[in-house]
Amino acid sequence: MGSEINRRDALKRAMAVGLVAIPSASVLTACATSSGGDKNKPVATGTKSAANPLGVKNGAPLEAFVFKGGFGDDYIKSAEAVYNSTYGTTVKHTGTQAIGPKLQPRFANNTPPDFMDNSGADNLDTAALAKEGKLLDLTPLLNAPTIDDPSKKVSDVLIAGTVQQGQFGSQAMYALNYAFTVYGSWYSNKLFKEKGWTYPQTFDEAIALGAKAKAAGIALFTYPGKYPYYVHFDMFAQFGKVGGKDVLNAIDDLEDGALQVDAVKQVVQYYEELAAKKLFLAGSEGKTHIQMQTDWTKYKAALVADGSWVENEAAPTMPKDFDLAVGPLVGGGPSDKLPFGTVYAAAGEPFIVAANGKNPAGGMELLRIMLSKKQTDNFTNTIKSLTCVQGAADGLTLTPGLASASAALKAAGDNVLNARIQDWYVKLNNETIGNLTAQLLTGQINAAKWIEQAQKACDATKKDSSVPKFKHV
């Protein structure tokens, strides 16, 4: 019924626009900014029950608009199939790489899809959407029972940090980050065994290893100059390893002088030394991440700072016997606040549900289905990535890189770091500080200059009223 009326309305409106458009173009000047949809459109609600705790209405349409990137979108389609058979409908599915450009007009017209995977290079600013009240608070989902074990709530099975990752300065969780990424320095176990190297624990050991590798014609590190923030995966987490979580949180909170501390100095100087000793693969500054990974899988460089997606992404060029492994953060030594074994890991791939969609309950239900054992197993098996569900990878046969990441995460225990500056202040981290890092690694500026300029950039962001601010709670 509802869709019938809407269609007729839409037709009428289209005809009206057509009539008006020809004689007078000026009427259209408000077009790009006008509100298209009704503010009080009908929301599909059903009766809540044990099997349907979120109250999804049977047969109500649901629209999913998802990022189809490195992970593909088959894992979402698999969850949609379950939704379809349970609720007697067919989810309208769109998979695209251009999430932002396609979703922006729909948000502007108040006709967003119900369920979105807001990821990729062209994603919409999740924080800005949350601030504008466009996103549904997913707390009901967190309080709902899981599909596999009705005695457990969804929030009980998520890996620590997942809920925080979806919060933007308040208790409300606006995004469920489905994939869990372990970051670190990735290397080939085969290469290390063959050369008799061991993974370095301290800066000094890393530099010594660099000299050995250089003698063997292999660079210690490579990085993609096209995306210099890859280096931050290691660097910022190292600030936290050396100086403790408070140092990292102060940076995230844009506190005055947060970067002008000894821990930061020690880490940045290490990178300055690596650059001065030419331990980065020559030409790294002009490479894409694919070119960088290709050099690395050809054993031209020993280590790359990367996330656990690298196993999937570099698969086309990775030799079968590469034996991928990830090392925990290299630090200053025993004086560090956090021990060796500390890792940087965070939930990623943010799924959001529109606050003013037609079927918000359905959007949340689809997420609940995705968190079930059957779907997380499917995700981990096919995409070779961990999910945000605790122990979901237990008992599965994991690929070498994933097994290594899973083990590193387990060994780290509570010593898991997450630099929120990377998702709270994307431009600041990726581009402004990224530019400085690119210059640091090519020896154009020294550590002192990096710290001075990076602090200046943080201060400028803090003062910029157009940037929404967040704080650790």
Add this chain to the structure above:
Amino acid sequence: MRHGKYRFIIGFLAIPLALYGTLVISPFVQDFQISLTDWTGLTPDKHYIGFDNYRKIIHDHLFWQSLWHNVLLLLIVPIVTLAFGLFFAFMLNVGGRRKGSASVAGVRGSGFYKIVFFFPQVLSVTVIAILWQQIYNPDPEEGVLNVILKDVGLGSLTQSWLGDPKLALACIMAVMVWANVGFYVVLFSAGMSSIPTEIYEAALLDGAKRFTTFFKVTLPLLSDTVATGWVYMGIIAMDAFAFVQLMSVNNGGPNEKTDVVPLLLYKTAFRDNSQYGLAAAMGVAMLVVTLLFAVLTLRLSRRERIEF
């Protein structure tokens, strides 16, 4: 009857003018309207904030730097592209040795060259950018350009190309020239073929060499076509968005040395906290610069026409 004539004219003009008004004029007006607001593009509501956005971009050093890069592109890319286009078109149509009865001919194999030059034109910008990204790969064993340099004994000239702040913009300019030159070869070839051969024959009788023929005969008679090409190339240079976004490191890097206003606008609107109002103000600034360029070019190139 007069009445009927006007009705006739209006009848023909109404639809094109309405389309022009809707699709060309109204976006400009809307852009200006948005530039006076703090709109985020995510909600239907927005607030008017006067000229704050303009004040902001006037004080933004990154905006001026990006605009300067656009100006550099505007000065260099059209000149180089058109010069190559003219040179190639001349060689293909006029510059060859005379054979038989034909008084003007192109170099040998000119038909083949024409296809080769035109080839980049059929590729999409994305394909071109990805292609050149591989050519510019700094790796000494995989980067096409570096391998060639090494093989011909110029190993000392190998660079990190797009990763070098001094070279990156020039590298992107070279690709823009490569991608566009073919179109102008074809355009100028068409122009040259409409120049009567008698003029060339007269020049030859007077003993003019290729060089003189080009500057004294071909170029003056082609000036209208060149002026049109200039405006087109200028518009391409003012944009350059796709090339820079796809090829540059760190989105307009290294160290913002390749950023251009359209890319800055895109980042401001779609990424950096979704500031549509600010981005719209940049759009208005770009509109002004582009209009200035078009007016100046058309003014300066205005001259009397030779009928033939």
